[in-house]
Amino acid sequence: MSSSPLKGVSGAKLWIGLAATPVVITATALVILPILPSWRTAEAKAEMAASPAPINGARAYGYLKDLCAIGPRPAGTDANTQQRKLVADHFTKSGATVREQPFRTRHPLTGKRVDMANLVGSWHPERLQRVVLSAHYDTRPEPDEEVDPVRHKLPFLGANDGASGVAVLMELAHHLGELKCPWGIDLVIFDGEELVYGNNPRQGEYFLGSKEFARRYADQLERGRPKFRYVAGFVLDMVGGTNLVLNQEPNSLKLAPDLVRELWAVARQIGAKSFHFTEGREVLDDHLPLNNVGIPTIDIIDFDYPYWHKADDLPENCSAQSLEEVGRVLSAWLALPRKTKGRR
Numbered sequence: 001m002s003s004s005p006l007k008g009v010s011g012a013k014l015w016i017g018l019a020a021t022p023v024v025i026t027a028t029a030l031v032i033l034p035i036l037p038s039w040r041t042a043e044a045k046a047e048m049a050a051s052p053a054p055i056n057g058a059r060a061y062g063y064l065k066d067l068c069a070i071g072p073r074p075a076g077t078d079a080n081t082q083q084r085k086l087v088a089d090h091f092t093k094s095g096a097t098v099r100e101q102p103f104r105t106r107h108p109l110t111g112k113r114v115d116m117a118n119l120v121g122s123w124h125p126e127r128l129q130r131v132v133l134s135a136h137y138d139t140r141p142e143p144d145e146e147v148d149p150v151r152h153k154l155p156f157l158g159a160n161d162g163a164s165g166v167a168v169l170m171e172l173a174h175h176l177g178e179l180k181c182p183w184g185i186d187l188v189i190f191d192g193e194e195l196v197y198g199n200n201p202r203q204g205e206y207f208l209g210s211k212e213f214a215r216r217y218a219d220q221l222e223r224g225r226p227k228f229r230y231v232a233g234f235v236l237d238m239v240g241g242t243n244l245v246l247n248q249e250p251n252s253l254k255l256a257p258d259l260v261r262e263l264w265a266v267a268r269q270i271g272a273k274s275f276h277f278t279e280g281r282e283v284l285d286d287h288l289p290l291n292n293v294g295i296p297t298i299d300i301i302d303f304d305y306p307y308w309h310k311a312d313d314l315p316e317n318c319s320a321q322s323l324e325e326v327g328r329v330l331s332a333w334l335a336l337p338r339k340t341k342g343r344r
């Protein structure tokens, strides 16, 4: 997610940067809104929460360690590509139809071309109402928050800020074939969330992958494709820290309030104590581009993680239990009994 100078700035400022296709976006929102399911009876629905899938936290933590073992994984590096192939292979073996969304940018320091790609793993690709669960998989090029110039040069592994969200998605992948969920599910890993150097001045642009994903979706809707619609979206960011604290993020509350309430109600129902009913700090993250094209999307994020953008964002500061809890809440939410409107 965004660095501290951006944090606390109202979402409105970011809209300017995202609004490359404002007309399309407005039209898209109008098209989508009538088919959105109602989240209004969040607490009532949560009482019916199905048993979550048998999420295996130890296995998820194993994935987190595997990803970190590749080394730092900034956008445009071989390690980043290696990670994407590893996840693609895993999604395929778990029954998904996998595709990439390639795109490119200029490196913020050298101006050289940087090739990037989002990866999409789809379960039940024929279903017309879909949910997107996502996380960024690139890691920040440097541990910017290290004040000491020596520590600033240490490698940044992004165990929590990067690998944790991907690890939860990889664990969920095992269960999606079996899960009783009325919707199709897309697990998406975004590239280029933070190909950004420093904070003052900041060089680089945030959220390149989620902007690309949103742009393609809006573009296809504009042309009458795709036939499917996303009814909800989740961004997982820093969900693996030891002593996980998940407050409700203000932009999520503003843009997809009923989805926040419903997920937290499910968390309460299944006793997931890391989900706190407290409003947290406002974060600019990959959920904003998705909301901007009419996908109600929330950010599940622990912004109090003490090693944010520091060299100690390492596997030993993450835990299997945290990953398991987030996976259980998401799987229970997906399995909630629902009435869906129209064709699936």
Ligand SMILES: [Zn+2]
Pocket: 001, 140, 161, 194, 309
């Ligand atoms: Zn970050």
